[in-house]
Amino acid sequence: MLKNRLITGFSFAIAFLVVLFVLPAWTHLLLIFALFALSQLEFNDMVVRSGYKYEMIATSILGVLFLAASAIESPVVMSRMPNYLKLSGIMDLSSFVICLAPAVLLACGVFRRKPEHSMETFALSFAGFWYVAVLLGFVMRLAFEWEIYPDGRTNFTGRLFLLIFVLLVKFSDIGAYTIGSLFGKRKLIPEISPKKSVEGLFGGYLFSILVSLIVWIIAKKVNNGWIGDLPFHFANAIVLPVLLTTFGVIGDLAESLIKRSVNVKDSSSRFPGMGGILDILDSLLFAAPVMYIYLLIFMKGGKTVSVIEAIRQSFMSVC
Numbered sequence: 667m668l669k670n671r672l673i674t675g676f677s678f679a680i681a682f683l684v685v686l687f688v689l690p691a692w693t694h695l696l697l698i699f700a701l702f703a704l705s706q707l708e709f710n711d712m713v714v715r716s717g718y719k720y721e722m723i724a725t726s727i728l729g730v731l732f733l734a735a736s737a738i739e740s741p742v743v744m745s746r747m748p749n750y751l752k753l754s755g756i757m758d759l760s761s762f763v764i765c766l767a768p769a770v771l772l773a774c775g776v777f778r779r780k781p782e783h784s785m786e787t788f789a790l791s792f793a794g795f796w797y798v799a800v801l802l803g804f805v806m807r808l809a810f811e812w813e814i815y816p817d818g819r820t821n822f823t824g825r826l827f828l829l830i831f832v833l834l835v836k837f838s839d840i841g842a843y844t845i846g847s848l849f850g851k852r853k854l855i856p857e858i859s860p861k862k863s864v865e866g867l868f869g870g871y872l873f874s875i876l877v878s879l880i881v882w883i884i885a886k887k888v889n890n891g892w893i894g895d896l897p898f899h900f901a902n903a904i905v906l907p908v909l910l911t912t913f914g915v916i917g918d919l920a921e922s923l924i925k926r927s928v929n930v931k932d933s934s935s936r937f938p939g940m941g942g943i944l945d946i947l948d949s950l951l952f953a954a955p956v957m958y959i960y961l962l963i964f965m966k967g968g969k970t971v972s973v974i975e976a977i978r979q980s981f982m983s984v985c
Contacts, residue, residue: 823894845869917952
């Protein structure tokens with residue numbers, strides 16, 4: 667079990683680094699679409715196992731539209747477009763898709779002409795769209811938030827912070843698993859996840875903060891405390907891992923809640939030692955919006971836009 671987990675984890679890490687720092691930006695979008703497709707299949711399977719129906723085609727189309735819209739309106743794409751194609755902030759395409767989604771899903775129920783359990787189908791389908799596409803979209807936003815430089819060079823700020831984000835969340839998972847296995851006695855929420863412990867939670871905080879401090883030290887020595895275009899202060903090195911660990915654990919528990927409600931151990935068995943793609947992404951999905959909003963308000967906000975404008979942008983991204 668541990669051997670399979672290590673092999674799978676190492677393979678994912680190599681693939682992630684290659685896509686992030688070797689391949690061009692458009693391949694990141696392909697990776698997001700691939701993760702979305704696998705996650706959709708797993709969520710659909712879990713809903714069907716519980717005895718309900720899921721609007722697989724509609725949620726898949728809406729999810730692709732949302733992710734594509736998020737990419738199109740992002741600074742990294744806008745900065746590559748000619749002026750006559752730029753949106754100039756007139757329309758928020760991704761928000762339009764989110765507002766359209768409930769109407770589309772309800773319309774699917776109308777055309778099925780089967781009112782029995784139609785609201786359950788609608789609720790589960792919208793939940794799947796939000797849980798998979800909307801939250802996954804924030805992972806892409808982290809990488810696509812920064813415009814390319816005027817001379818055409820790629821701005822790696824987003825890629826670097828996406829790497830930091832994954833490191834902090836996943837080392838929190840590692841810390842929780844390690845400390846919880848060795849010292850865990852007091853159960854965190856046994857009704858949802860019997861193996862998670864309070865000691866494991868503090869282990870997650872410890873590991874994530876240690877990794878964050880290492881990143882802070884490296885940034886200070888290599889680039890005078892800057893990571894790409896943003897300063898990475900000591901306060902950020904403490905606050906970020908605490909926030910990401912907290913919301914990562916909530917995300918992990920949320921997926922455990924879904925699995926327990928349909929009586930399965932893993933979302934699938936595609937990846938030996940780790941289960942399914944949702945088992946890998948669970949903590950990342952809930953932590954991604956927190957990371958993105960934090961960067962806008964407390965880091966990017968202090969450098970390029972006012973705090974009020976950063977808060978407005980954050981809420982426009984969520985709503």
